[in-house]
Amino acid sequence: MAEKVKTVRGFRDLIGEEARKYRYVVDTARDILERNNFEEIILPTVEYTKLFARSIGEATDIVEKEMFTFQDKGGRDIALRPEGTAGVARAYIENKLYADGTYKKLYYEGSMFRHERPQKGRYREFHQIGAEVLGTSNPLADAEIIKIADDILKALKVDATIEINSLGCKKCRPKYREALLQYLKEHKEELCEDCQRRLERNPLRILDCKVEGCQLIAKNAPKITDYLCEECKTHHQKVKEYLKALGVEFVENPYLVRGLDYYSKTVFECVSEELGKTVIAGGRYDYLVEELGGPPTPALGFAAGVERLMLLVKELPKRPPLVLVIPFGGDREREEALKLAHRLREEGIRTELSYREGKIRKQFEFANKIGADYTIVVGENELKQGLFPLKNLHTREEIKLPFEEIVKVLKTQSG
Ligand SMILES: [Zn+2]
Ligand SMILES: [Zn+2]
Known part of the structure; x- marks a missing residue:
């Protein structure tokens, strides 16, 4: 027999029930987004590497260690997309989707790639379905985007706790960063090696560290919510009021920072206790479009991890006889x-x-x-x-x- 060719390390096939589960998760989310009048955007799988370096942040694990990057035959540095938001922002600018002066509601779905160490349940190609609202700072949009995440979880019968926080804005975050840095410096010796390195470049990220010692220190760190400016405070308050009006249950987590650099004001995560992992996450990124060369455009969104949701979907709808x-x-x-x-x-x-x-x-x-x-x-x-x-x-x-x-x-x- 001829030599068999296998899947590339870290990649896998979805067959039978797994494939149907995949489709069920995506279709369920898509239905909800369509009902909310989001428009689908189909993006390329590859982008210039610099798009991600400039959006996600140079000092993040994704950009430092996990991207699939290579040179094409023309010598261009390109990357398989590790997430969807940067591509949406790039497309929004490149196609002047702001030209008619209204905000835009877009969703995407597809493969993302991260070159992580393969382990059980983690693959180098995974799938996300994500939604983005570009061109509004109205807190109604924050509440609705979280409500959509909640609706997706409910439709899939997945249990998850919605945690929310505000990361402040350009006015108030620096003050918080200063206070946090001060506090962390006093505990530098107790931080893990990665966090010691992150200390000056990205102290917020330390609040996210999974190492136990760092988590203990994070527990007593200053809270961003004590440092918010009036505008951020009011915005955060409104989001919470609207969520209550919608009957969306959530908890406030003042140490929720999210792994990416581009967030501001509202951030949220839907955490599954069963998996011990986040299944949907998102927030505001009011500066990203401008930083990528577009006009000032407040924006927000979320991404849902299809594989993680698949692990939590217990029952598929019956196929017809x-x-x-x-x-x-x-x-x-x-x-x-x-x-x-x-x-x-x-x-x-x-x-x-x-x-x-x-x-x-x-x-x-x-x-x-x-x-x-x-x-x-x-x-x-x-x-x-x-x-x-x-x-x-x-x-x-x-x-x-x-x-x-x-x-x-x-x-x-x-x-
Ligand atoms: Zn602020
Ligand atoms: Zn650490």
């Missing part, structure tokens, strides 16, 4: 069965036409193997009489009916 049409006899029966199978599909009935040849017993074995719910045998007698046996494989009941009657019966079953 499957009918197996079995030709029995010769060419004429095969041709009639072919036509009848298509007639069923025209009516929206999930139908398989058996390509198997041989004894009727083998045909019923095949029906069980593919999980058929009904069979219809199309043989010489059936064609002569114009009556076909519709067999329910669960109850073993069989009724003989004219074909159009069978269509009616099955249509009511297929909903």
